Amino acid sequence: MLEFRQVHKAYATPQGPLTVLDGVDLALDAGASLALMGESGSGKSTLLHLAAGLDLPDAGEVRLAGRALSTLAEPARARLRREALGLVFQQFHLVPSLNVADNLRLQARLAGREEAAWSAELVARLGLAGLEKRYPEQLSGGQQQRLAIGRALAPRPALLLADEPTGNLDETTADEVLGLLLALVHDAGSALLVVTHSPRVAAPLDRCLRLTHGRVDDASSERLDPA
Known part of the structure; x- marks a missing residue:
């Protein structure tokens, strides 16, 4: 469903090129779940943007x-995003006028x-x-995030990309939203x-990779303490 083959990405800075991804390989099969962990600034969001085209x-x-x-071309990538992808962000990005x-x-x-039945x-x-x-604006934060998840899953996308999907929620609400997300994705x-940067979010997923210094390593064998 998603594959990275020796992907490199750098950005220009006044001090010279800043390498963010340095030969990343990963693969995600249809119907499977994968957590990508890493500290802030490790390149997680860059990788997600590349995955979405x-x-x-x-x-x-x-x-x-x-x-x-x-x-x-960009119009074809935009069409593929509409047809194959669902996107959930830490910021809900709901349309306030709807x-x-x-x-x-x-x-x-x-x-x-x-x-209609799925909706x-x-x-x-x-x-x-x-x-x-x-x-x-009339919903709680947890309700807004659940709505954002529902919007992304309404077309039954082949792939759902989620960027810190519970980062704005308290721990109890985050656990509820994560459980619901996994059930609906299935x-x-x-x-x-x-x-995510959270072991608590990564633990229930099928596999976990850790992004460090622009490369990914299998973290599935690590003890991911959800506490």
Whole structure:
């Protein structure tokens, strides 16, 4: 579903090029889940942007659903994002002028894959029943994040990318949202890549990689203490 082959990425600074990714290899199969851990500034968000085709590598190859992203022009990458990807961020990025129901349906409509029964199931399981006419500002932080997750999963994307999806929530709410995210991803049949600094978030996923000094190492064998 997602593959990085010897991916390199650097950014220009006044002091010279800053290498962020230095020969990254990773693979994520359809329906599997993967946590990418690393400290702030380690390049996790850069890797996520490359996975989504929002940026391109300096060298190496990123393949999404079997397609090399660097061979696609931006309109084609945008179309592939609509068709294959769901995105969940630490900041909720809900549309303030749309109510809960319309925010939830937005991504599915853009992808041309709105399913009324699945949307109704999402509303119920996300704990948003009875709130469909409310606007984002009328929701709690946990409700807003659940809505953001529902919006991303409404079109049943092949791959869900999540950047610190519980980073703005208290511990109890974060645990509830993470459990719900994993259950819904499974039921949608999506693969999942979560970028996080938290062992608590990484622990329930199938595999864990750690990004350090621009390279990834398998961290699945480490003891990930969720406490």
